[in-house]
Amino acid sequence: MPENYLTIKTSGSHELDIKKSQFICHLQRVTTKEDADAFIETIRHQNTKANHNCFAYMIGEHNEIQRESDDGEPSGTAGVPILEVLKKMNLHNLVAVVTRYFGGIKLGAGGLIRAYSNATSRAIESVGLVKLVLQTSVTMTVSYSNFEKLGYFLEQQKIAIEDTAYTAQVKVEVAVDTPDLEALKNDVMNLLSGQTTFDVGTESYHEVDVPVYGES
Numbered sequence: 602m603p604e605n606y607l608t609i610k611t612s613g614s615h616e617l618d619i620k621k622s623q624f625i626c627h628l629q630r631v632t633t634k635e636d637a638d639a640f641i642e643t644i645r646h647q648n649t650k651a652n653h654n655c656f657a658y659m660i661g662e663h664n665e666i667q668r669e670s671d672d673g674e675p676s677g678t679a680g681v682p683i684l685e686v687l688k689k690m691n692l693h694n695l696v697a698v699v700t701r702y703f704g705g706i707k708l709g710a711g712g713l714i715r716a717y718s719n720a721t722s723r724a725i726e727s728v729g730l731v732k733l734v735l736q737t738s739v740t741m742t743v744s745y746s747n748f749e750k751l752g753y754f755l756e757q758q759k760i761a762i763e764d765t766a767y768t769a770q771v772k773v774e775v776a777v778d779t780p781d782l783e784a785l786k787n788d789v790m791n792l793l794s795g796q797t798t799f800d801v802g803t804e805s806y807h808e809v810d811v812p813v814y815g816e817s
Contacts, residue, residue, distance in 0.1 A: 604779060606693040607811065610729035617720045621704025624716055626724035630695050631658065634666055637696040644698040652703040655717060657684035658696035664688075674701075678713035686721040690730075690813075697721050731808040736776040738763070738802035739785070743771055747793050754792055760785070779804060 612629040627644050631637045637658040645654045657669040657680050669680030683697050699720050708716060743751050748771045755762060755775060766772040777785050786799055 604735045606733055607691055607730055608694050608733060609692070609725060610731045610808075610810065613724065613728035615720070615724035615727040617716070617723055619712075619716050620706040620708060622706070622708070622716070623700075623702040623704070624720035625700040625702075626720040627698045627700065628695060628724050628728055631660060632694055634658075634660060634668075637668070640696050641698055644700060648700045650702075651700045653679065653701040654698055655679035655683060655701070656696060656698040657681075657687060657721075659684070659687050659692065660694055662693075664693060674713060674717075675710055678710050679717045682714045682718040683721045686718055686725070690722075690725065692725075692730075697724070726813045730811045730813050732811050733806040734809055735779045735804055736807045737779045737782050737804050738774060738776050739782065740772050740774045740800040740802065741789060742798045742800070743773065743793060744796060745771060747796060748773070750792065751789065751797075754789070758785075758788075774802075776805075776807060 608630055609628050614625055614627045617624045617626070625648075627640075629640045631640060637660065641654070641656050648654060653672045653674050655670055655672045655674060658667070660666040667684065669684040671677070671679040671681075679699065679701075683699055687695065687697065699717050741751065751773060752762070755773075760775050760777060762773055763776055764772075764774040766774075782801070789797055789799075
């Protein structure tokens with residue numbers, strides 16, 4: 602995956618009623634095509650009396666896996682609109698299934714496109730979005746006399762201390778955005794005149810809430 606990417610904050614669903622038809626959008630994070638297909642089948646089994654279970658998903662670093670289905674709706678009126686919402690919001694690694702219970706009033710092609718688009722965007726608004734930021738953990742070992750100076754520097758840089766161990770020296774663990782790791786090491790080395798050592802740990806994604814701008 603890229604260093605930073607957007608996805609839904611949590612799994613969830615949201616219902617939209619349009620001219621007596623129910624459009625229920627179900628969302629879930631996925632990392633493989635198999636995960637997405639399994640989720641789609643689960644929603645189908647939970648809604649066997651629904652008229653349609655249309656879906657779209659995007660998976661991979663460059664969204665190289667993209668699938669959509671109208672599931673019996675007129676061609677291009679359901680799966681593509683769902684997929685276009687995911688593309689427009691630049692989301693990764695998620696699947697959206699919109700279940701429709703027909704209410705007896707036909708919406709026409711334009712109405713269907715708007716309904717499936719809005720059902721998807723409203724569901725995304727309801728569950729929220731997060732930015733996944735790739736960070737690297739690093740432990741800095743400093744003397745007790747330099748600990749206060751390091752702590753003040755990290756506070757000014759808005760870098761949170763994850764853990765502190767007090768031994769013969771002080772070990773300070775932080776997580777920093779991966780692209781900023783070398784700059785942090787250089788800054789700390791300059792700050793403390795080289796009197797520190799670094800133990801670089803693993804990379805992981807850190808979630809940051811972001812606002813959602815839905816479609817009307």
